[in-house]
Amino acid sequence: MKQFLITGGAGFIGSALVRYLINETDHRVLVVDKLSYAGNLASLASVSQNTRFAYEQVDICDRPELDRVLKHYKPDCIMHLAAESHVDRSIDGPIAFIETNIVGTYQLLEAARSYWNAMADERKKSFIFHHISTDEVFGDLHDEASFFTETTPYAPSSPYSATKASSDHLVRAWLRTYGLPVVVTNCSNNYGPCHFPEKLIPLTIINALAGKALPVYGNGQQVRDWLYVEDHARALYAVVNSGKVGENYNIGGHNERKNIEVIETICALLEELAADRKPAGLTNYRDLITYVADRPGHDQRYAIDASKIARELGWTPQETFESGLRKTVIWYLDNPNWWQAILDDRYHGERLGLSQ
Ligand code: NAD
Ligand code: TYD
DSSP states (O other): OOEEEEETTTSHHHHHHHHHHHHHSOOEEEEEEOOOTTOOGGGGTTTTTSTTEEEEEOOTTOHHHHHHHHHHHOOSEEEEOOOOOOHHHHHHOTHHHIIIIIIIHHHHHHHHHHHHHTSOHHHHHHOEEEEEEEGGGGOOOOSTTOOBOTTOOOOOOSHHHHHHHHHHHHHHHHHHHHOOOEEEEEEOOEESTTOOTTSHHHHHHHHHHTTOOEEEETTSOOEEEOEEHHHHHHHHHHHHHHOOTTOEEEEOOSOEEEHHHHHHHHHHHHHHHOGGGOOTTOSOGGGGEEEEOOOTTOOOBOOBOOHHHHHHHOOOOSOOHHHHHHHHHHHHHHOHHHHHHHHTTOSTTOOTTOOO
């Protein structure tokens, strides 16, 4: 039984990982999260009473607080997911991305290095710092035959991806220069339960139910490679357990879809699953589809070659896009309280009896 420290554990992917660790393993989990607009303790409600779960509201830019939690909880590994994660927000205001994704990662690396240096030899050997990153660091692809591999050069396009690329470089420098044992994963677009309502898939579901426009940026022909979030959680667990120090692993869903196809598929699922919730006067959910101005610097296509993690660690996704999207739409239909609290901005007030 190990002690995991998960930064960003109250976010979309972090909370799926924490639910996986508590429900499917015997490990203890400490969530370190500052609860930005994207952090939501309701996503951890199903595991928050478990005796193997703990939570500390800490900003990763706050070095003394990081030192305190490392000293107190003595983790065997750190899985670093805390980040500012929304491309559109990074275009509107890059500074928060520079602070959390670059400076925060630097502070966490330094806290981890000092903690690791002071560890007893046996535990020191098995300690690992797992940095969770994105395929967006590779920039975009323009022909259908190309895929991102672990050796694709970095060419980030947005302030978000540039700050994630910076953090990846810092993490590798801490291995090369200081010997800190690190592993890096770069994953494609995730989707599934507890996804913040301003991202494409939840936004489309929630806007459709409210009879609001479903915005398609530009021509809607951009391609993303979608991975169900629970498949990502399993991949992360495989890497933190069996990944090789110093390696990076690409994680992807083998599910390339154009944005317009994603939106149309959601509309078709809502026709099937929520015809009775259709707003008055609306004939078909797809009538809400609305083309809007394109995102500046919009990446055309992301597609991951995930053969290394399949070959070396035996991980492949369990969900197809069709099965995962159906589960996701059903989750949003069944859990309006989760997303309505966010829309009403009352979710941070709900502390759910967690220790802090
Ligand atoms: P998210 O925005 O849903 O969650 C981020 C979490 O980090 C939130 O709980 C937030 O409160 C916390 N956080 C933000 N700033 C913090 C700080 N300074 N200190 C402590 N906590 C802080 O993001 P997500 O979609 O769950 O992504 C998690 C990680 O995975 C990110 O590093 C992201 O770059 C990466 N990633 C995301 C995707 C995706 O499709 N969502 C794909 C590949 C990689
Ligand atoms: P998003 O969920 O923001 O993820 P990312 O930018 O990290 O890929 O967007 C996914 C794709 O959907 C991206 O190409 C932008 C597009 N998009 C829309 O067309 N309309 C929307 O309202 C949003 C939020 C995104």
